[in-house]
Amino acid sequence: MATWRKLLVSACAFRARNATCRTFKTSSRGAEKDIFNDLESQFRAFREKAATAMPGSDWNPFELTAGLPPERADIVIVGGGVVGWSIAYWLKRKEKARDALRVVVVEKDPSYTQASTVLSCGGIRQQFSLKENILLSLASADFLKNINDHLGMLNEDPVDLQFNHSGYLFLASDKSAHIMEENYRTQREVGAKVALLSPSQLKERFPWINTDGVALASLGLENEGWFDPWSLLNALRRKVMSMGVYQCFGEVTGFRCSASTAEAKDGDIFNVKRIKYVNVQMPNSLEYQPVECAVVVNAAGANSGKIAEMLGIGLGPQQSISGIPFPVEPRKRFVYVVHCPDGPGLETPFLIDYSGVYCRREGLGGNYITGMSPEEAEEPDISNLDVDHEFFQEKVWPRLAHRLPAFESLKVSSAWAGFYDYNTFDQNGIIGLHPLVTNMYFATGFSGHGLQQSPSVGRAVAELIVDGCYKTIDLSAFDVKRILLQEPILERNIV
Amino acid sequence: MAASLLSQAMRRCSAHTCTVAFRRSLSSAPSSVFNRFLLKLNHHFYDVKNIVGWSSWLRTRLVRRKNKLFSHTRQRFGDNIAAAYYILSVRGSFRFAGQSEWFRPDSRGRFSYEFLSTPDAHIEHMDLSGTLINHDGLDNLVRQNKLQTLSLRGCPEVDDWFIGRLHVFGESLVELDLSHCSCVTVGGLAALKNLRKLQLLDISGLPLLQSPGLVRILVEEMLPHCRVTGADYERGLTQTDSLEPPENHSETSSHTNTGLRPI
Numbered sequence: 001m002a003t004w005r006k007l008l009v010s011a012c013a014f015r016a017r018n019a020t021c022r023t024f025k026t027s028s029r030g031a032e033k034d035i036f037n038d039l040e041s042q043f044r045a046f047r048e049k050a051a052t053a054m055p056g057s058d059w060n061p062f063e064l065t066a067g068l069p070p071e072r073a074d075i076v077i078v079g080g081g082v083v084g085w086s087i088a089y090w091l092k093r094k095e096k097a098r099d100a101l102r103v104v105v106v107e108k109d110p111s112y113t114q115a116s117t118v119l120s121c122g123g124i125r126q127q128f129s130l131k132e133n134i135l136l137s138l139a140s141a142d143f144l145k146n147i148n149d150h151l152g153m154l155n156e157d158p159v160d161l162q163f164n165h166s167g168y169l170f171l172a173s174d175k176s177a178h179i180m181e182e183n184y185r186t187q188r189e190v191g192a193k194v195a196l197l198s199p200s201q202l203k204e205r206f207p208w209i210n211t212d213g214v215a216l217a218s219l220g221l222e223n224e225g226w227f228d229p230w231s232l233l234n235a236l237r238r239k240v241m242s243m244g245v246y247q248c249f250g251e252v253t254g255f256r257c258s259a260s261t262a263e264a265k266d267g268d269i270f271n272v273k274r275i276k277y278v279n280v281q282m283p284n285s286l287e288y289q290p291v292e293c294a295v296v297v298n299a300a301g302a303n304s305g306k307i308a309e310m311l312g313i314g315l316g317p318q319q320s321i322s323g324i325p326f327p328v329e330p331r332k333r334f335v336y337v338v339h340c341p342d343g344p345g346l347e348t349p350f351l352i353d354y355s356g357v358y359c360r361r362e363g364l365g366g367n368y369i370t371g372m373s374p375e376e377a378e379e380p381d382i383s384n385l386d387v388d389h390e391f392f393q394e395k396v397w398p399r400l401a402h403r404l405p406a407f408e409s410l411k412v413s414s415a416w417a418g419f420y421d422y423n424t425f426d427q428n429g430i431i432g433l434h435p436l437v438t439n440m441y442f443a444t445g446f447s448g449h450g451l452q453q454s455p456s457v458g459r460a461v462a463e464l465i466v467d468g469c470y471k472t473i474d475l476s477a478f479d480v481k482r483i484l485l486q487e488p489i490l491e492r493n494i495v
Numbered sequence: 496m497a498a499s500l501l502s503q504a505m506r507r508c509s510a511h512t513c514t515v516a517f518r519r520s521l522s523s524a525p526s527s528v529f530n531r532f533l534l535k536l537n538h539h540f541y542d543v544k545n546i547v548g549w550s551s552w553l554r555t556r557l558v559r560r561k562n563k564l565f566s567h568t569r570q571r572f573g574d575n576i577a578a579a580y581y582i583l584s585v586r587g588s589f590r591f592a593g594q595s596e597w598f599r600p601d602s603r604g605r606f607s608y609e610f611l612s613t614p615d616a617h618i619e620h621m622d623l624s625g626t627l628i629n630h631d632g633l634d635n636l637v638r639q640n641k642l643q644t645l646s647l648r649g650c651p652e653v654d655d656w657f658i659g660r661l662h663v664f665g666e667s668l669v670e671l672d673l674s675h676c677s678c679v680t681v682g683g684l685a686a687l688k689n690l691r692k693l694q695l696l697d698i699s700g701l702p703l704l705q706s707p708g709l710v711r712i713l714v715e716e717m718l719p720h721c722r723v724t725g726a727d728y729e730r731g732l733t734q735t736d737s738l739e740p741p742e743n744h745s746e747t748s749s750h751t752n753t754g755l756r757p758i
Contacts, residue, residue: 163682165685239504
């Protein structure tokens with residue numbers, strides 16, 4: 001319509017010009033050239049439109065809902081927390097050519113109100129007993145040390161994580177001092193900088209601690225502390241979206257798979273699935289988009305068990321492999337912010353007592369963050385994120401006041417609750433492929449350590465997907481098959 | 496009448512040329528060379544972005560080169576000589592324990608190799624002010640556990656991670672000068688608790704400290720035997736008419752550990 005109008009207008013103008021300016025030869029020739037220029041540009045527009053109508057382009061004649069994921073992707077990452085974005089970052093770092101991998105990150109909650117990442121205390125430590133955990137944490141500290149080399153962007157402010165280098169302080173009683181000593185030897189061997197302190201040395205360094213019942217203490221000297229998880233998440237998102245990863249807000253409600261049968265050594269026959277489509281449902285709507293994909297990564301955190309159930313893991317007969325459920329479930333943990341004007345100052349480390357209570361400084365105004373892991377039998381209800389203040393009064397405060405006498409008078413300013421992606425099997429991460437699903441990689445079950453291990457876990461999963469094997473840190477101890485073989489690898493905690 | 500006809504024709508022709516010019520500007524190529532160049536660059540957006548990224552990599556190349564680990568020197572000559580060589584190559588200066596003269600490079604960066612004659616002498620005083628040392632370069636110096644004074648005045652690459660690594664000097668370091676290091680924040684100053692023998696600390700001129708007075712009070716409480724200079728108490732307080740003058744005017748008086756905070 002517009003083109004016809006333009007033609008008509010130019011034709012009228014041409015006739016008008018010819019009628020009045022017959023003597024001005026140059027202008028009429030200019031008018032002819034102008035007509036041909038117009039025609040040329042209209043032909044060009046027509047050619048472009050024809051090219052977009054051909055298959056292979058993203059143009060669609062129907063109106064689409066905003067926010068739908070693309071119809072086809074190479075890798076779909078379920079879960080937009082720090083682990084999911086870290087995997088997306090390393091996939092884009094390791095792809096062999098530009099735009100070789102189309103990666104889509106699917107996140108259920110655009111406001112991140114229930115995501116474990118942003119509700120975390122933000123600590124990072126190397127004081128573990130398993131070598132793999134220590135290596136993961138050291139590599140993550142290296143990533144955070146050089147974060148502007150990794151996640152820095154042109155014309156943007158440098159990333160500020162507000163990292164506090166105060167270290168972790170673990171206290172052990174008589175019963176667990178030997179475990180702490182063995183852990184110390186492993187940590188030193190692997191390269192973590194930790195120091196053991198006797199009760200008198202502890203009292204000298206931190207006079208505000210009550211060393212009653214403490215047999216040994218272990219202080220992290222380097223690469224330990226806490227930081228702001230929201231800044232890390234935003235820095236990752238900003239950088240990764242600039243590298244070309246699609247972000248989609250929607251919930252994964254199902255999969256469409258193709259199945260084939262496989263026979264185990266003992267003659268068991270079971271179904272092996274291959275995911276063909278991921279159904280992503282839009283928020284507040286019944287509309288869903290099946291995303292055709294090659295690989296799916298389950299980084300859904302506390303909801304990973306639900307995703308695994310959608311594929312039938314755990315729903316088979318009891319005695320077979322498909323009857324073993326995926327052991328990750330959400331567990332609610334409370335964090336209380338307290339204000340104590342007489343509390344310890346800038347030297348306060350992230351203190352973890354053998355009774356399970358922990359406490360760290362928050363800011364410079366005499367505020368502290370504290371909490372405790374509840375007993376197995378008293379796990380709080382996971383249907384909501386309401387805070388139980390009775391838990392603080394009954395369980396946390398007495399133990400805290402016993403260890404830090406200054407905390408006998410304090411005021412709870414606020415509190416929040418968050419979910420752990422708790423691995424009920426052995427409380428360590430689960431990374432790798434499941435035998436029953438050929439193209440789903442799991443990166444979940446970190447039970448409270450997801451944030452501090454996320455940069456290096458992202459690299460490990462990207463190595464698995466792109467290179468087929470671990471190249472930097474060998475995490476075969478965290479493979480899924482340990483759950484099917486019932487061989488737990490437990491952290492030897494001192495609590 | 497002919498004149499009026501002619502003037503009408505002129506007006507219509509000028510209108511016509513205006514419309515022609517307008518249509519040409521709408522349709523195809525912009526006129527100036529610079530605009531055409533920018534449009535051509537826009538077709539290669541990601542290539543241009545990578546090239547600009549390389550330029551920032553080139554800018555940090557000097558810092559990376561200055562902070563390489565001198566492992567071969569350390570293997571061949573020992574820790575002390577390797578540390579001494581590193582300090583001189585990064586344009587700092589040092590003094591051995593028991594000696595009185597400083598080893599410095601001249602203004603062109605050249606230095607004498609007399610330190611080779613004393614392989615067993617430990618370095619006691621280091622002046623690294625204004626150098627490009629960062630947390631990687633500290634690998635060359637971590638074995639110097641008799642270090643007593645360290646000056647990092649005005650080092651642009653010294654940040655919180657660097658201060659976190661200074662715990663290796665915890666049993667010997669007496670004086671530390673962190674003034675005018677633009678990347679240091681209060682999170683790094685919290686790591687100074689491992690320097691148990693520190694007696695003199697300078698934290699003046701740190702632009703990233705939000706409330707320097709409060710930070711100074713907290714650092715003085717954290718290190719009771721240390722005299723902290725810089726970061727006046729008044730800084731960070733809002734200016735009001737009813738503000739009382741601070742109790743402690745002079746910066747040089749030491750602050751005893753009574754557990755009270757002078758607010």
